[in-house]
Structure formats: structure tokens, C-alpha cells
Amino acid sequence: MKKGPLTPKGFRDINPPIAKKRREIINKIADTLENLGFNPLETPTIEFSETLEGKYGDEEKLIYKFTDRGDRKLALRYDLTVPLARYVANNNPQFPFRRYQIGQVFRGENPQKGRFREFTQFDFDTVGVVDINEDAKIIAAAIKSIKELGFKNAKMAINDRENFKSLKVEDIREIDKIYKIGKENTRKELLEFVEKSKPTNRLTQIFEILKSEYGLSYQDFFFDPTLARGLDYYTSTILELKPDGKPEEQSIGGGGRYDKLIGMFAGREIPAVGFSFGIDRLTELV
Amino acid sequence: MKKGPLTPKGFRDINPPIAKKRREIINKIADTLENLGFNPLETPTIEFSETLEGKYGDEEKLIYKFTDRGDRKLALRYDLTVPLARYVANNNPQFPFRRYQIGQVFRGENPQKGRFREFTQFDFDTVGVVDINEDAKIIAAAIKSIKELGFKNAKMAINDRENFKSLKVEDIREIDKIYKIGKENTRKELLEFVEKSKPTNRLTQIFEILKSEYGLSYQDFFFDPTLARGLDYYTSTILELKPDGKPEEQSIGGGGRYDKLIGMFAGREIPAVGFSFGIDRLTELV
Known part of the structure; x- marks a missing residue:
């Protein structure tokens, strides 16, 4: 059988045994979080470039940017935190807003051993209160x-x-x-x-x-x-x-x-506390 | 509270109640499939442009293409079938190869009511055998x-x-x-x-x-x-x-x-039978 085209450098297939393990890991964490009052949120893979610009300092050069057929400047999301800030400013959810999100993020890094340009983050955050109970x-x-x-x-x-x-x-x-x-x-x-x-x-x-x-x-x-x-x-x-x-x-x-980040789009301070699992590394260890 | 930047046209946030319903739907289908011997596969969101080119006829213009910092021509995946064909050619899995994949796909369509430029497909296919038992x-x-x-x-x-x-x-x-x-x-x-x-x-x-x-x-x-x-x-x-x-x-x-599609990269015919759920529409109906 002839070999097919490769995946681009830093991008990879995840074979069935590993994909199955990933699914189990994600479901266990999600179940634990739902029991504690966190709910899932999904934001799009693609944002306007300017939504992401000026948020990551020197790392901004790692953002995948492109222009679509309508000449819109778009970008692949770099993390799940800036999209959360955008979501909060646009939707004004009731605080405390406890959400989790599992998603692919993209960074044009030099792919070293174990470092990928597309990877899966599992974030959970409580937005809107300074209460130490949320920490x-x-x-x-x-x-x-x-x-x-x-x-x-x-x-x-x-x-x-x-x-x-x-x-x-x-x-x-x-x-x-x-x-x-x-x-x-x-x-x-x-x-x-x-x-x-x-x-x-x-x-x-x-x-x-x-x-x-x-x-x-x-x-x-x-x-x-x-x-x-x-x-x-x-x-x-x-x-x-x-x-x-x-x-x-x-x-x-x-x-x-x-406490100073999530309000970036809302024009006022919005406190937040959160945690992020790297699903790729976690899967290697389980 | 100030409003934040919008999501690009055709891209959207999925609020917690709907995201929760989606998770339940996906898990129920995945459980049913695993019981029947299908295993999950993940392929990257990004492929080389040329992997996708010449596969979709007139619709090819809807593919999101871009060039990365290393001048590589990349594309967001348009469906989960061409990546499956690439995977099979590269990994030569044992047949029958029964896999399912849940993933975001991207099409630069004119976003009409209920049509999005990023949406979620749930595909399952059996590759490598003509046996009607697999149908x-x-x-x-x-x-x-x-x-x-x-x-x-x-x-x-x-x-x-x-x-x-x-x-x-x-x-x-x-x-x-x-x-x-x-x-x-x-x-x-x-x-x-x-x-x-x-x-x-x-x-x-x-x-x-x-x-x-x-x-x-x-x-x-x-x-x-x-x-x-x-x-x-x-x-x-x-x-x-x-x-x-x-x-x-x-x-x-x-x-x-x-029976004539999956072998496109492998240089020989590889039979296949499969089915695809549109998770977005399914979630609206459940």
C-alpha cells in the first residue's frame, strides 16, 4: 500500500488506544467538575485576529493568523482564557460563573520532542467573585x-x-x-x-x-x-x-x-480563579 | 459592562445548557459505538492544503487555506473522510478497521439561518471489507x-x-x-x-x-x-x-x-461503509 501525505510538522494523528484513553480522562474530569457545579462552555476555534492581538506579549508571533475569502483577519485560538474573557463581556453571565472548556489550541512553536502545534487544554474557572471559597x-x-x-x-x-x-x-x-x-x-x-x-x-x-x-x-x-x-x-x-x-x-x-485579566474586554475588573490541565501530557502519564 | 469583540460571522459560542446537552449526546453515541466494536480516532484540525485539494469538486473554494510562518500551505479540515483516507494509507491498520471520530470541520459557506462555518461532525466508518455484515x-x-x-x-x-x-x-x-x-x-x-x-x-x-x-x-x-x-x-x-x-x-x-474513496492515497481500492451525524442539528432536535 502506498503511503499517503504526511500531517504537517507539529500536528499528529491520535491512534485509537490513546484516543480512547483521552476520552476516558476527559469524561472523568468533566464528571468531577459537573458534580462541583461547573458547566461546559464551547467557543469557536476561530476568533478575529484583533481579539487575540496584544494579549500574549512576545508569544503573539506564535498565533496562527489568516485572511478569509471576505478579507476578514482571523486567527486560530491560542488558549481558552482570552475567548472566555470575550464571552463574559458579550454574555454578561450571572456571577459566580463556573465553566469548564475542553478545546484544541494552536501555537506555531518549534516542535521539539513532545511539543505540538495543536494540543488539547482542559480549563476550568470561576469568574466574577473574589471569595476564597472559589479558590x-x-x-x-x-x-x-x-x-x-x-x-x-x-x-x-x-x-x-x-x-x-x-x-x-x-x-x-x-x-x-x-x-x-x-x-x-x-x-x-x-x-x-x-x-x-x-x-x-x-x-x-x-x-x-x-x-x-x-x-x-x-x-x-x-x-x-x-x-x-x-x-x-x-x-x-x-x-x-x-x-x-x-x-x-x-x-x-x-x-x-x-483578578485583572477577564475584564479586559468588559472595561472593568472582573476577578477570576482557575486551573488548566494539559490533556496530552496527562494522557502520557495515566 | 462594555461589550467585547464579536465572533466572526458563521462562528459562535455554545452556551452551557446547550454544551451540556451536546456532551450527553456525543457520549451516548460514542458508548453505543464502542459497544459495537468501533474505537475513537483523532486526526489534526490542520492538514496540508494539497491533502484536501482536488477532493471536493466545486466546493473546494469553501476550504479555509492559509500559509504558516514557514511558508507551508495549510488548510482547516473540511470533513473527517479525507483525513481518514490519509490515516489509513499512512498507518495501514488491520482490516476491518472500525473507527469513530468527533471533530470540528470548517467550510467558508454563506452562513444562512442555522448554517455555520464551523460545525461538529460525528462520523463512524468500517474500512477494508466489502462484507454486507459491515453495512x-x-x-x-x-x-x-x-x-x-x-x-x-x-x-x-x-x-x-x-x-x-x-x-x-x-x-x-x-x-x-x-x-x-x-x-x-x-x-x-x-x-x-x-x-x-x-x-x-x-x-x-x-x-x-x-x-x-x-x-x-x-x-x-x-x-x-x-x-x-x-x-x-x-x-x-x-x-x-x-x-x-x-x-x-x-x-x-x-x-x-x-468503495472507491478511501484508497485515494493508498494507490488501491479500499472498500468502506459509514455514517455521519451532524451534532449541531441533532442537538437542536433532542
Whole structure:
């Protein structure tokens, strides 16, 4: 049999056994989320280019843009967050608005091992309230989802951006890399800073809610003073999920509170807290 | 609250209540198909333009094409069938290869009422065998799926292209429109032709299998001598699913046997039989 044309670089077929696993994973997470009061939303794969422009800094060059037959400037969605902000501004849903969305996103990255130009994100967010109960609900939803998938040792690393407010950006970047570069290669004053770091009042209250409302314990989450997360739009709670519970391992999802982003189209601040699973990596690990 | 940017014409958000219904519909069909031995496949949203070119006749102008930063000519997929043909040529799966795929497809059509430029198809096909048992399995899968969704009166209209082999294309087109234009506006010799039409031997055998193997009856399917289907790639069995069991109503899915298409990339004939649900229309009716 002759070979057919290839898929473009960074794009791939997902064979039946893997596709089946993906379907099971997505359904388990979706069921967990629906039980906690999140509902699905779908937004189109294609947005106007200008809806996405100016939102991703240097990464904007990775957006797939094109012009249609009617000379409209269109783009493939780069993530599910900017479309959520557009949706909220246009539909004015009742707050708290808890939605999840599973969707393909597209980035013209250099496809290295395991990196694709089309991949599947599973996002869930609560929009419209600053209440720490919603931070706790997002954390609990992520932990319950991952435990349902069989990751018995998984733990959520949690920190508060507030803890870094006295530091310079370079310091925060160095702290974020402690596990990567090793303690021996980290400046002593930063190690001391980390050692003295404590959960903020907000975090202490969130931890209490996780225990009392969701039956979780320090087996399921921990305070991680080294966690900073690169994306600068987080405003307080920051989250990374560790599949085997080890602070130093690569996370399988991240999130946090971002109170200044969702209002970008609405012309006013709209608080939000959310989490995102990368379904491709998750499927490799299950 | 300020309004945000719109979605491009023909592209839309799907609100939580509808998105939830879609998820339930998709899961019910997928479960039915997996029970019958079909497995999910995923192919990328983007293919090389040339993979899609020359496959859709006049409709080719509706394909969304664009050039990426590396000057590669890419296209958004137009359906799930050409990607299936590419997949089969590249992966040489064991036959019979029974797969289902749920995916977004893109067509730059003039968006009229209820017509979108991005929509969701649910396809299932058996590739690699001419066996009429596979025709019966596809028909049974579609009927069982639709009954699971609550369409108690749904019926599959079935015909065989073989029945039209003595006719000219214009005659076939006129017969296909009998319910639309009315019997009074149809040429008498064509009405007589239809009245004399009988199930072919293949169809008679398929009907027997549907009864004996799948517990179906003439409550679930019927021979429809007026059914022709526009797409000219069907080679024998042709199918349209009628949600309320009436031959004259708009169908909610169609399919048939197409033995000359899947081999387009493989350089040899590969028989196939399949069916496709339009998830958007199905969701409106459920």
C-alpha cells in the first residue's frame, strides 16, 4: 500500500488506544467538575485576529493568523482564557460563573520532542467573585479530578503571589528555579527568604476550607514557598499540580487567581480563579 | 459592562445548557459505538492544503487555506473522510478497521439561518471489507444511537445505488427530489420506475441481518426507492436517518457504502461503509 501525505510538522494523528484513553480522562474530569457545579462552555476555534492581538506579549508571533475569502483577519485560538474573557463581556453571565472548556489550541512553536502545534487544554474557572471559597473549590476540583484518574500520590503545590511583593522580578525568577538549578546554585539570601516564607492569611483560610469542606489533608496539598509561576497575570493564589506529590517534579497542570485579566474586554475588573490541565501530557502519564 | 469583540460571522459560542446537552449526546453515541466494536480516532484540525485539494469538486473554494510562518500551505479540515483516507494509507491498520471520530470541520459557506462555518461532525466508518455484515453494523449502530437519544419513531431510509444504474443523472436527481417538488411535478415514467423498484439482493440480505443479528424490524428501517443522495462517491448502500420516521422529512444523518474513496492515497481500492451525524442539528432536535 502506498503511503499517503504526511500531517504537517507539529500536528499528529491520535491512534485509537490513546484516543480512547483521552476520552476516558476527559469524561472523568468533566464528571468531577459537573458534580462541583461547573458547566461546559464551547467557543469557536476561530476568533478575529484583533481579539487575540496584544494579549500574549512576545508569544503573539506564535498565533496562527489568516485572511478569509471576505478579507476578514482571523486567527486560530491560542488558549481558552482570552475567548472566555470575550464571552463574559458579550454574555454578561450571572456571577459566580463556573465553566469548564475542553478545546484544541494552536501555537506555531518549534516542535521539539513532545511539543505540538495543536494540543488539547482542559480549563476550568470561576469568574466574577473574589471569595476564597472559589479558590478552594478550584483546588479541590483539580485534586479530586487527578485522584479519580488514579494518581494516588498527587499533591497540589500552593503559594500566594503576595509573598513575593517585596522581591524584584529577577529574585522571583531565581526562586522559581530552585529545584531546577539546585539549592547550591541559588543565592543564600533567597534560600533564607524561602525558608522564612509562611502561608498568607488567605492561604491559611483556603487550607482550612480544603480540610473542612472537601475532606482534603496535607496528603493532598502543600504550601510551596518556591512556587512562583512564570505567567505574570496571577494576582494572589498560584497553583501547580504534582502528579507524584514531589515539589521538584514537572507539574501536570497549573493555575491560580487572576483578578485583572477577564475584564479586559468588559472595561472593568472582573476577578477570576482557575486551573488548566494539559490533556496530552496527562494522557502520557495515566 | 462594555461589550467585547464579536465572533466572526458563521462562528459562535455554545452556551452551557446547550454544551451540556451536546456532551450527553456525543457520549451516548460514542458508548453505543464502542459497544459495537468501533474505537475513537483523532486526526489534526490542520492538514496540508494539497491533502484536501482536488477532493471536493466545486466546493473546494469553501476550504479555509492559509500559509504558516514557514511558508507551508495549510488548510482547516473540511470533513473527517479525507483525513481518514490519509490515516489509513499512512498507518495501514488491520482490516476491518472500525473507527469513530468527533471533530470540528470548517467550510467558508454563506452562513444562512442555522448554517455555520464551523460545525461538529460525528462520523463512524468500517474500512477494508466489502462484507454486507459491515453495512448492517453501520445501520444498526446509527439506529441504536438515535433510539438511545430518545427518538422512538426514528427510521433509517435505505436504498442501493445499483437500483439507479439504468438511469441518467438528471433522472436520479429528479427522483431524489420527489418529496420536495411533489409527485404531481415528477415525470410519470420516473414515478413508475420508483413504484417498480425493489430492494436489491444485497439489501434483502442486509435487512435479514438487521432483524436476526440486531433485533431490529421495519419499525426501525425501510426501503426507500426515492433515496439517491447527492454525493456521488457512494457505490451501493445509501442511507438517511429520519428522526420521526417520515420519508419526506429532513434527515439527521446520512451515509452508505463508498468503495472507491478511501484508497485515494493508498494507490488501491479500499472498500468502506459509514455514517455521519451532524451534532449541531441533532442537538437542536433532542
